[in-house]
Amino acid sequence: MAYGWxxxxxxxxHNKYGNxxxxxxxxxxxxxxxxxxxxxxxxxxxxxxxxITFIYKNKSLNLPDFVLMRCYNRxxxxxxxxxxxxxxxxxxxxxxxxxxxxxxxxxxxxxxxxPKTLYTGQHDxxxxxxxxxxxxxxxxxxxxxxGTNVCLIKNESDFDKAFRQTNGFFLCQExxxxxxxxxxxxxVLGGRVLGxxxxxxxxxxxxxxxxxxxxxxxxxxxxxxxxxxQAAQALQLEFCGVDLLFGKDGLTxxxxxxxxxxxxxxxxxxxxxxxxxxxxxxxxxxxx
Numbered sequence: 621m622a623y624g625w626x627x628x629x630x631x632x633x634h635n636k637y638g639n640x641x642x643x644x645x646x647x648x649x650x651x652x653x654x655x656x657x658x659x660x661x662x663x664x665x666x667x668x669x670x671x672i673t674f675i676y677k678n679k680s681l682n683l684p685d686f687v688l689m690r691c692y693n694r695x696x697x698x699x700x701x702x703x704x705x706x707x708x709x710x711x712x713x714x715x716x717x718x719x720x721x722x723x724x725x726x727x728x729x730x731x732x733x734x735p736k737t738l739y740t741g742q743h744d745x746x747x748x749x750x751x752x753x754x755x756x757x758x759x760x761x762x763x764x765x766x767g768t769n770v771c772l773i774k775n776e777s778d779f780d781k782a783f784r785q786t787n788g789f790f791l792c793q794e795x796x797x798x799x800x801x802x803x804x805x806x807x808v809l810g811g812r813v814l815g816x817x818x819x820x821x822x823x824x825x826x827x828x829x830x831x832x833x834x835x836x837x838x839x840x841x842x843x844x845x846x847x848x849x850q851a852a853q854a855l856q857l858e859f860c861g862v863d864l865l866f867g868k869d870g871l872t873x874x875x876x877x878x879x880x881x882x883x884x885x886x887x888x889x890x891x892x893x894x895x896x897x898x899x900x901x902x903x904x905x906x907x908x
Contacts, residue, residue: 622652622653622655622685622906623654623655623657623682623684623685624649624656624687625656625658625659626642626645626656626657626658627659627687627688627689627690627691628658628659628690628691629660629661629691629692629693630660630661641882641883641894642658645658645894645897646658648892648897651898652899652902654898654901657681657684659676661691661696663677664676664696666696666699672699672703683703683705684705685705685706685905686706686904687700687705688897688901689707689709691879692718692879697710706904708858708859709857709858709859712856713856713858714879716856717855717857717877717878718763718879719762719763720761720762720764720791720875721737721739721762721791723855723876724737726854727854727855729854730850730854732847732850732851732854733869733870733872734873734874735758735793735794735795735872735874736751736793736794738751738752738791738792739762739790739791741789743780743783745776745779745780748779751792752792755795756772756773756774756795756797757795758770758771758773758792758793758795759771759773759786759790759791759792760790760791760792760793761785761787761790762791769785769786771785772795793874796865796866796867796874798866798867798868799865799866801820802819802821802866803819803866803874804817804819804838804844804863804864804865804871805817805862806848806863806864807861807882807885807893808848808849808851808852808857808859808861809858809859809896809897809900810858811853812849813840813844813848814885814893814896815837815840815885815889816838816840816844817837817838817884817885817889818836818837818838819835819884820835820836835884835887835888836888837888837889843871844864847862847871851876852876855876855878857876859878859880859897860877860878860880861877861881862876862877863877
């Protein structure tokens with residue numbers, strides 16, 4: 621029987637969404653004749669000698685045919701890849717998308733519209749405000765998700781408060797006022813858009829579902845499809861969430877998420893992401 625791992629961080633066990641659909645994933649994999657093991661990174665040990673052994677809860681594991689990586693662990697990811705095991709997404713793609721500055725660099729290099737970005741560690745409101753023509757801007761931690769450590773800066777007092785929350789370097793981005801309180805999350809798998817979700821904030825300018833925003837299905841236009849696929853390709857992500865803002869000149873890519881949650885799309889549409897994932901695994905891993 622085919623055999624794969626899905627690796628998570630134990631932190632997901634304590635979130636407000638429940639069991640992270642482990643059973644859904646395992647059952648769907650089984651329908652594809654794949655035995656899927658749910659692995660928690662914190663319980664996995666790697667013994668490196670002349671051979672490599674993975675030990676999970678005091679038992680040696682057989683090496684998988686593939687790994688669906690649902691956490692950020694560079695050591696595990698790179699070790700699996702060094703053994704020739706297909707990891708979805710690759711370690712480097714995951715970390716490129718996790719770092720919002722590198723995401724901006726790669727999108728700009730590919731000619732994909734994304735908000736103007738300034739990266740610095742300086743406590744200098746005048747410098748940053750001038751770069752954004754003294755208009756409000758958004759200040760973010762270099763890494764983060766679910767809308768955490770994202771602040772709208774309207775004045776020096778806002779900046780000072782946000783700066784105290786940073787740990788060294790940070791980034792600031794152009795504030796897309798036209799999209800305040802709403803954005804699009806687009807799900808891309810293997811260069812194909814699975815679906816689009818409109819997220820609307822209850823309060824404030826951040827529309828993240830994790831912050832209590834409302835989500836609803838949204839029609840995927842050709843423009844949405846094109847920019848989302850291009851963005852995923854630019855960061856070499858196989859399965860990801862692309863966050864789009866509604867700019868005055870059209871759609872712009874706000875952020876990329878290589879570890880995108882899939883509950884939202886499943887709740888607002890008939891897209892079965894588990895089925896889509898294992899159809900993709902069949903095609904990529906077992907087609908030959």
